[in-house]
Amino acid sequence: MKENLLKQGNKSALIAAIVNAIIACIKGVAYFFTGNVAMFAETMHSLGDAANQFFVFIGSALSKKRPTERFPNGFGRLVNLVLLGAVIIVGIMSYETIKEGIHHIIHPTESKGIFINITVLVLGVLLESFVLYKAMTEIAHETKINAKGISLLWKSFAGLSRAKPATKLVFMEDLVATLGGLIAIIGILLSYFFGLHAAEGIASILIGIMMFFVVGKVFLDNARGVLGEADEEMEEEIAQYIFTNPEIKDIQTLYVAKEGEDYHVEMKLEIDSTLTVGEANAIKDRLEEKIHEMKGVTDVIIEFDEDDAIPTWQREKSTGKENE
Incomplete structure (x- = not known):
């Protein structure tokens, strides 16, 4: 019975959780060897996303459980409750990311291993882009949007409000993750080539702020879902x-x-x-x-x-x- 429920879980969330767990491990190793604060921000970001999306997958699967005598109205809103709990993880990661960024701006240090950092971040951006694309196709499928190629990008934004809560979360998190990777790359390049070491701290703060945006958006959307929002x-x-x-x-x-x-x-x-x-x-x-x-x-x-x-x-x- 449990296996059947897991098969009904949100596939985009499962793929995103696996990919982000791999990315978090790679970024964590890179941070351990280089001490780069922008890489720390990206490690925290990917780690938070992986945990978050794994809980989302479990919640979306358990929400398919049939009503019981004790819970006659079913478990449909369970996914909203899980998502409300999941954003707490991202919120904590956001706080740590911003705090570390501020510390680096006040006490800037020169990081090492630019080749390792850039290679890992580029790989991360590519993997996050893949997950983002999968989320876009899932949105198109759920909202019955006929889109291919570049049109899928802007049409997925148009259909985002009508997508399932789990798919919406994966889309927003991986959009922020992709942009965060690009910001981290820019910060590292500015630090290495122009001596602007504070740029890495600024990149960390920007990534943390974007994570907080996801926290706020997901919290409000799922709070309405728990209350039973009219469509x-x-x-x-x-x-x-x-x-x-x-x-x-x-x-x-x-x-x-x-x-x-x-x-x-x-x-x-x-x-x-x-x-x-x-x-x-x-x-x-x-x-x-x-x-x-x-x-x-x-x-x-x-x-x-x-x-x-x-x-x-x-x-x-x-x-x-x-x-x-």
């Missing part, structure tokens, strides 16, 4: 389908709650009062089957009421726009 885009998509059924006259309520990587759908619909119970049940079965086919939907609750000839759904939408 207005999917609500509108479902509403458009509902109104393709002529028997449905109006929508009194429609609520789509995102629970981890899953969606819980509830609605109360107004139908023609002349319909029989059998006809109403047939409509309900048809709606449930279609909505269940939408990616990520795990639970659909549908209630019917008589048509009161008042367009509730349209009025709610227009009122919302006016309030904006």
Whole structure:
């Protein structure tokens, strides 16, 4: 049973965890021999990402566990809780990275082994870019975006908000990791060729700040997920389908709650009062089957009421726009 759950874990997070663990070991060895503060920052960054993404993989797998008597609502939001805990790791790493950078600016020292440092960082950037590309393709798959080549880069940003929490985290962390590697390379080159030894400390601080940005973004996104954030885009998509059924006259309520990587759908619909119970049940079965086919939907609750000839759904939408 546990093996089956692990197979359902987020693949991007698992790949990223393995790659970052390898990168962290390589960077750690390079830092041990050279004492370069920018390399220290990158070691901490990759180590934090590896631990973070491993927990994300476990959380995304456990969130697929079926409901039990003790937890009848399932474990969909578990991935959000795991991600909230995971950002603490990145936050600690961010603090240590910035602190070490400040110390190096105040007490700049000349580091050695530029060839080792640059080689390791270039290798790290290439590996991080590979993981970032995998995360981009996963975003395109999850959000049904048709993109290839260079268009995948900007279209993945456009679909980021609709990606699964685990995929979103991997994308943001490896984007920052790739940029952080480039910043570290620049800092080392400035220090070696121009004698600006403080540049390595500045690079460390910039990397730490970017890590803090990921912490803040991930924390806010998953705090909303734990509370059960409504997905207005999917609500509108479902509403458009509902109104393709002529028997449905109006929508009194429609609520789509995102629970981890899953969606819980509830609605109360107004139908023609002349319909029989059998006809109403047939409509309900048809709606449930279609909505269940939408990616990520795990639970659909549908209630019917008589048509009161008042367009509730349209009025709610227009009122919302006016309030904006």
